[in-house]
Amino acid sequence: MRQKITSKPKAGQLLISEPFLQDENFVRSVVLLCNHDEHGSFGLVLNKLSILKLDELLDEDCLIPLDVYVGGPVEQNTLHFIYRGERLLEDSVALMDNLWWSGDFEKLMLAINNGSLREEDVRFFIGYSGWAEGQLQEELEQQTWILCDTIITENIFDASPEELWKLILKNMGGEYQQMANYPIDPRLN
Known part of the structure; x- marks a missing residue:
């Protein structure tokens, strides 16, 4: 059995769903925690590709058909984004070195269109993952999530959505490396 979580979650960490979690929204999920404070938590699932492209969601003609x-x-009628590299948008929130969340969408699209931000350095999301005050801490204590402090930005942007969960666990080593190979249904083990 894993050791109980004693540290508090914070923005910039990853939440890795435990191997046998059956919640259809979070099976084998990797969630980037963007905000955590006394009011609750906000995160983005990094490895659940939608069937939509960005140009299908927005009316503007100049948009490139980027993955979403x-x-x-929560609120799947909202659009969010993260990007890596230098800070391009002054209102972006730093999650860690060279990883940014949110900011002025028009300026972001201008940066993509003029080449100052490469398409592979930005990720778009519809909806978000949210937890009420104390809810995430409770889920961590119930071992629903594995908290990961060491984020390799390349994994977030370059790994395939199907492999990200396993890759993060393998990189964590020890017992987590073994978990990466667990079947979704423990009866199949």
Whole structure:
């Protein structure tokens, strides 16, 4: 059995769903925690690709057909983004070195269109994952989530959605490396 979580979650960490979690919104999910405070938590599922492209969601003609991910089950009529590299948008929130969340969408699209931000350095999400005050801490204590402090930005942007969950666990080593190979249904083990 895993050791109980004693540290508090914070923005910039990853939440890795435990191997046997059956919640259809979070099976084998990797969630980037973007905000955590006394009011609750906000995160984006990094490895759930939607069937939509960005140009299908917005009316503007100049948009490139970029992939869009399902950030979570909450407010799926909202659009969010993260990007890596230098800070391009002054109102972006730093999650860690060279990883940014949110900002002025028009400026972001201008940066993509003029080449100052490469398409592979940005991720778009519909909806988000949210937790009420104390809810995430409770789920961590119930071992629904594995908290990961060490984020390799390349994994977030370059790994396939199907492989990200396993890759993060393998990189964590020890017992987590073994979990990466668990079947979804423990009866199949």
